[in-house]
Amino acid sequence: MNLIVFFLEPLSYDFMVRALATTLIASIVCALLSCWLVLIGWSLMGDAVSHAVLPGVVLAYIVGVPFAVGAVAFGFLAVGLIGLVRDTSRVKEDAAIGIVFTTLFALGLVLISITPSQTDLFHIIFGNLLGVSWADLTQIIVLGAITFTILVIKRRDFTLFAFDPTHAHAIGLNPKLLGAALLGLLALTAVVALQAVGVVLVVAMLIIPGATAYLLTDRFGRMLVIAPVISAMCAGIGLYLSYYLDTASGGMVVLTQGAAFTAVYLFSPRHGLVGQRILARRRRGSLEPSS
Amino acid sequence: MSVPSIEVRNVTVHYGEVLALDHANITLDPGRVCALVGMNGSGKSTLFKAIMGMVRPDSGTVLINGASPLKSRKSGAIGYVPQSEEIDWDFPLSVRDVVMMGRFGHMGLRRHAKKSDNDAVDHALERVELTDYASRAIGQLSCGQKKRAFVARGIAQGASVLLLDEPFAGVDKRSEATMTTLLRELSADGATILVSTHDLHAVPILADEAVLLMRRVLMHGDPHEVLKPNNLALAFGLDVLNRGTTV
Numbered sequence: 001m002n003l004i005v006f007f008l009e010p011l012s013y014d015f016m017v018r019a020l021a022t023t024l025i026a027s028i029v030c031a032l033l034s035c036w037l038v039l040i041g042w043s044l045m046g047d048a049v050s051h052a053v054l055p056g057v058v059l060a061y062i063v064g065v066p067f068a069v070g071a072v073a074f075g076f077l078a079v080g081l082i083g084l085v086r087d088t089s090r091v092k093e094d095a096a097i098g099i100v101f102t103t104l105f106a107l108g109l110v111l112i113s114i115t116p117s118q119t120d121l122f123h124i125i126f127g128n129l130l131g132v133s134w135a136d137l138t139q140i141i142v143l144g145a146i147t148f149t150i151l152v153i154k155r156r157d158f159t160l161f162a163f164d165p166t167h168a169h170a171i172g173l174n175p176k177l178l179g180a181a182l183l184g185l186l187a188l189t190a191v192v193a194l195q196a197v198g199v200v201l202v203v204a205m206l207i208i209p210g211a212t213a214y215l216l217t218d219r220f221g222r223m224l225v226i227a228p229v230i231s232a233m234c235a236g237i238g239l240y241l242s243y244y245l246d247t248a249s250g251g252m253v254v255l256t257q258g259a260a261f262t263a264v265y266l267f268s269p270r271h272g273l274v275g276q277r278i279l280a281r282r283r284r285g286s287l288e289p290s291s
Numbered sequence: 292m293s294v295p296s297i298e299v300r301n302v303t304v305h306y307g308e309v310l311a312l313d314h315a316n317i318t319l320d321p322g323r324v325c326a327l328v329g330m331n332g333s334g335k336s337t338l339f340k341a342i343m344g345m346v347r348p349d350s351g352t353v354l355i356n357g358a359s360p361l362k363s364r365k366s367g368a369i370g371y372v373p374q375s376e377e378i379d380w381d382f383p384l385s386v387r388d389v390v391m392m393g394r395f396g397h398m399g400l401r402r403h404a405k406k407s408d409n410d411a412v413d414h415a416l417e418r419v420e421l422t423d424y425a426s427r428a429i430g431q432l433s434c435g436q437k438k439r440a441f442v443a444r445g446i447a448q449g450a451s452v453l454l455l456d457e458p459f460a461g462v463d464k465r466s467e468a469t470m471t472t473l474l475r476e477l478s479a480d481g482a483t484i485l486v487s488t489h490d491l492h493a494v495p496i497l498a499d500e501a502v503l504l505m506r507r508v509l510m511h512g513d514p515h516e517v518l519k520p521n522n523l524a525l526a527f528g529l530d531v532l533n534r535g536t537t538v
Binding site for chain 2: 039153156157159160162163164166167168169170171173214217218219220222223
């Protein structure tokens with residue numbers, strides 16, 4: 001089988017075209033956002049918000065409003081509740097995050113179980129790339145474009161917020177507003193990625209690409225390019241692998257990203273494990289010229 | 292009569308039940324370098340936060356160049372050099388990126404750097420002698436260089452009031468001397484500088500005046516006078532003879 005056929009054959013199916021578009025959009029938007037999340041230390045927050053949007057999405061489905069509305073509402077509700085539990089009890093933040101998001105996720109599961117047309121909604125949990133409809137794809141494109149545009153236009157402010165919020169305040173910006181904007185975009189991104197890999201695996205797409213790029217460069221501007229490129233490549237490779245190996249598409253996409261991270265973690269020129277070991281050995285060697 | 296650069300009038304701050312600042316009064320004229328001396332928990336950081344408007348005082352007012360903290364922040368008048376612990380030194384930014392952040396208040400929505408911004412950053416880097424380090428990652432600098440990079444950010448910003456939180460912590464003697472010279476030069480150019488420090492013997496060389504803080508202002512005046520042992524004993528709680536205040 002030649003390469004062209006290898007790439008084009010799956011695309012003769014409409015559902016595969018939609019799946020590819022969905023996974024590429026989700027992977028790029030998630031990867032962009034992940035650069036800030038891993039640097040601020042919001043990985044757990046990403047996990048929490050992406051799970052906590054579930055009841056919002058289900059309620060939006062029941063009421064018949066766009067998923068994004070319910071997702072953003074419950075995203076902020078989760079962040080608010082986490083802050084409330086942390087600040088008004090002796091429970092620490094990680095526990096507060098664990099309590100709030102699992103409870104909201106459970107609420108989502110219960111809501112799904114009492115909602116007719118269950119099959120549709122269970123796809124949100126594990127993702128169903130191959131079952132993305134044209135209407136789903138339209139929503140994904142719109143939300144993805146909005147999130148992408150805001151992130152790119154305001155990227156320098158978000159970076160300032162991540163690096164030194166006190167300075168942001170001192171020059172008259174509003175760091176609280178910037179933080180809230182990032183959380184809102186996180187909720188929107190979760191909706192985009194829900195269709196692709198499902199609630200459970202969204203967090204992977206929200207952390208792995210940023211962490212991978214972070215090991216490859218010391219320039220934030222380059223991270224913002226490297227992360228989406230790696231993420232999109234992994235998403236494409238993962239989808240094709242799932243097609244030819246007949247495995248779960250969402251799982252395959254995340255597995256590929258995990259494999260890419262592992263490779264970078266080991267072999268990144270400056271921050272990779274192997275490179276650092278060799279450098280350390282060389283340094284030790286140069287200290288003992290007699291040996 | 293000139294308008295004071297910093298005017299803290301009767302400011303009281305509580306964190307929940309804890310009294311952090313008790314009717315603090317400090318007036319600082321333009322071009323002065325003032326050292327803020329007090330032990331941990333004496334309210335130094337809270338005073339900085341009050342000046343920047345990050346905490347809302349229970350009572351009292353703060354004026355920067357005669358204007359409200361909000362107005363002063365918007366105009367870029369307040370420059371801030373954070374404590375080392377507040378910064379993630381693995382953050383993937385170059386020295387130039389960090390200094391450029393001083394220009395954000397002067398830029399448009401996208402914070403796109405114009406020629407004037409690049410010039411201001413070049414000039415600021417030159418001023419703190421970090422031009423050769425501009426493209427280094429911020430975490431690769433020495434402690435003293437890191438501090439100077441943040442001072443450069445304030446210079447690029449065009450701040451008339453510079454707040455430095457423990458700039459001498461973890462810095463070697465030579466870097467300390469460089470920083471002291473730099474701050475003296477900036478004040479000679481008209482900047483007003485408030486420095487919190489543990490490093491007491493640097494104070495008389497660095498500062499025109501010193502404030503002894505222990506939740507309230509115990510003393511404010513000539514550094515030599517403020518740093519007399521019996522005065523320090525008040526601020527650092529070593530007043531074993533319990534002679535009462537001499538303020």
